[in-house]
Amino acid sequence: MKYRVLIQQDEDGKFVAEVPALPGCISQGASRAEALNNAHEAVEAYLESLRSHGDPVPPPIDEEVIEVNV
Secondary structure, three states: OOOOOEEEEOOOOOEEEEOOOOOOOEEEEOOHHHHHHHHHHHHHHHHHHHHHOOOOOOOOOOOOOOOOOO
């Protein structure tokens, strides 16, 4: 499954990764790559927790990305 991950740099310079389809699934890292890797691990743990509790796994979010010239 594929999940969208939003990565933003916070005021302390850390990169925060959030997975909108999985409420509360947030991770961080010192770099974008580290935040993305940590988010991958967080998603796996989140989904495993849902499965072990018999809860439904949310479907991934479909999206399109557009580019706008400003």
